[in-house]
Amino acid sequence: MMRVMKSNVTSIDVARLANVSQSAVSRTFTPGASVSEATREKVMDAARKLGYRPNAHARSLTTKRSRIIGLVLSYLGNLFHPVALEKLSKRLQADGHHVLLFLSDNPNSDELVNEILQYHVDGIILAATTLSSSIAQRCADAAIPVVLFNRVMAKGSAGAVSSVRSDNMAGGRAVARYLADNGHERIAFIAGNEESSTNLERERGFREGLADRGLRIWARAVGNYDFEQARQATLELFAGKGERPDAVFVASDHMAFAVMDTLRHELGLRVPDDVSVVGFDNVPQAGWPSYRLTTVEQPLGPMIEATVELLQRHLRQDAPAGGENVTVPGELIIRGSVRSAVPATKAGERRRRITSTR
Numbered sequence: 001m002m003r004v005m006k007s008n009v010t011s012i013d014v015a016r017l018a019n020v021s022q023s024a025v026s027r028t029f030t031p032g033a034s035v036s037e038a039t040r041e042k043v044m045d046a047a048r049k050l051g052y053r054p055n056a057h058a059r060s061l062t063t064k065r066s067r068i069i070g071l072v073l074s075y076l077g078n079l080f081h082p083v084a085l086e087k088l089s090k091r092l093q094a095d096g097h098h099v100l101l102f103l104s105d106n107p108n109s110d111e112l113v114n115e116i117l118q119y120h121v122d123g124i125i126l127a128a129t130t131l132s133s134s135i136a137q138r139c140a141d142a143a144i145p146v147v148l149f150n151r152v153m154a155k156g157s158a159g160a161v162s163s164v165r166s167d168n169m170a171g172g173r174a175v176a177r178y179l180a181d182n183g184h185e186r187i188a189f190i191a192g193n194e195e196s197s198t199n200l201e202r203e204r205g206f207r208e209g210l211a212d213r214g215l216r217i218w219a220r221a222v223g224n225y226d227f228e229q230a231r232q233a234t235l236e237l238f239a240g241k242g243e244r245p246d247a248v249f250v251a252s253d254h255m256a257f258a259v260m261d262t263l264r265h266e267l268g269l270r271v272p273d274d275v276s277v278v279g280f281d282n283v284p285q286a287g288w289p290s291y292r293l294t295t296v297e298q299p300l301g302p303m304i305e306a307t308v309e310l311l312q313r314h315l316r317q318d319a320p321a322g323g324e325n326v327t328v329p330g331e332l333i334i335r336g337s338v339r340s341a342v343p344a345t346k347a348g349e350r351r352r353r354i355t356s357t358r
Contacts, residue, residue, distance in 0.1 A: 009052045018046035029054040030096070069311070070116040070124040072102045072109050078225050079254045080281040084127060084300060088149070091304050095312070097122070110135045117142065123311045125149055136161045145314030149307050150298070152197045152325060162314070162323040164306045166330045168198055168280075169205030170356045171296035172249075174332045175278050176209025178294075178352075179247045182340045184276060186218040188245035190233045190259065192225040192252055199251050202280060206249055219245055223255040230255035234262040238269070246275060247338070253279035253286050253295055260291060260337065276338040287349070292336035296354070302328045330354050 011025040018025070020039055027033040028043040035043075046052070069092050076082055089099045100119060102112050109126055113135050116124060124139065127149040136153065139146045139161075148163035179187050189206060192199040210216055221237050223230035230250065238244050250256035256279030263269045263277070271277055279286060282297035306326045332352040334340070 009050045011052070011054070013050055014043060014046045014052050017050060018042040067097050068100050068119060068121045069097045070100050070102065070113075070119065070121040072104060072112055072116070072124065072126045074104050074109075076103070077227070077254070078252060079257075079283040079285060080252065080298065081127065083283060084150070084304075087300055088125070088127070088304050088307065091308055095308065113139065113146075117144065122315060123147070125307060125311070126151065145311055147307050147310050147314075149303070150198060153323075162310045162325065164303050164310065164326045164328065165198070165201075166296075166298040166303060167327050167354065167356050168201035169208070170354045171280060171330055171332075172202040172205025172207075173209035173212070174205075174352070174354045175249050175280075175296060176206045176215075177213060178332060178334075179249065179276065179278065179338065180210065180213035180215055182276075182338060184247040184339075185215065186243060186245045187215065187247045187249065188219040188221070188237050189217050190221050190223045190230060190237070190248060190250045190255060192223060192255070194222060194224075196225075202251050223250070223258070225252050225255060227254060227258045230258035231262045231266075234259045235266070238263070238267055244275075247278070248275060249278050249280075251280055253281040253283045253293060255279070256293055256295070257285065257291060260293070272337050272339040278338060282333050286333070287335070292349075294335045294338045295333050297331045297333050297351075299328050299330050327356070329356060 011022050015022045015025045020042060024035060024039050025043050027035040028040050071085070071088065073081055073085060076085070085101075089101075092099055100116070100121065102116060104112050110132050113124060113126075117139070121144065123145045125147050133153070136146060146161045148161060148165075150165050152163045152165055153161050176187070187210065189203060191203060194200075207217060219237050221233035223233045234248075237248070248259055250259050256277055260271050260277050263271055263275055269275050277293065279293050279295035280298075282295045285291065286293040286295050306328060310324060310326065332354055334350040334352060
């Protein structure tokens with residue numbers, strides 16, 4: 001005979017059947033809460049028999065926390081973003097948070113943040129997007145922490161917005177010095193989004209590194225972090241029959257793959273014999289045999305840990321009122337896309353720690 005479950009089973013009913021306290025039932029269904037394995041088994045067995053499902057909305061009314069984190073991305077086309085999204089989501093879920101994902105075609109997320117606030121989120125992470133100082137202040141007034149991931153607010157912006165990013169300037173300097181020290185003189189740069197903080201910092205560091213070696217950017221084009229636009233930028237840089245760049249620093253790996261494909265398959269040039277190419281991010285595809293791309297690694301693990309820690313500190317209300325900026329050092333991953341006097345190891349790469357000192 002099939003048993004009909006009650007539709008209004010409560011945690012009190014589960015506690016009574018399991019012969020435990022109601023708080024034990026609550027802890028069992030709260031991610032990260034302390035509860036013994038024996039108690040957990042009794043509670044889960046009772047919940048199955050009664051058909052009990054915890055009511056997240058009701059719990060949020062009691063705790064004043066929804067355990068929902070709004071995560072905003074401007075686009076997923078850049079190969080770095082899906083990897084970051086996966087790792088960041090898993091890390092938040094491990095802490096008992098639920099991720100509410102929003103995608104924006106606009107690098108400014110004001111409209112989406114206004115929408116997110118309607119979901120009573122505990123916090124917001126903006127990955128590869130930013131927001132105006134007025135919306136940042138609105139979030140601060142509502143006690144909703146905002147953390148920028150791989151971005152930074154403009155200086156003087158209002159609102160308690162924290163940020164986490166890799167050391168883009170140090171990475172740019174390291175690329176410039178590495179190319180110059182390996183004999184390259186006609187070094188071009190393909191920019192990403194010209195208004196993004198990541199691109200601005202990478203280019204500034206790159207210019208400083210070249211200046212340290214008595215060089216400057218030999219030629220420049222814009223790829224806007226887009227594969228096809230990076231292809232067009234490459235064709236622009238290598239047009240004509242005069243002197244061409246002997247190396248190209250590309251502001252992201254995603255664009256660097258387009259650059260390498262265009263050089264090889266459309267222009268008939270060899271990488272690195274004719275042209276050296278360096279990217280930025282160290283996405284998984286950078287290590288593929290077809291590319292073996294020398295690149296600056298964005299340290300995703302430490303960046304994600306710093307992001308979650310900042311978010312938790314804000315939720316515990318022990319973070320600085322004006323926000324906090326965290327910069328994480330990366331590494332130069334040396335593979336086979338740069339003409340070098342010292343080849344990569346048999347394992348396929350060498351790693352060089354990047355410091356922020358000039």
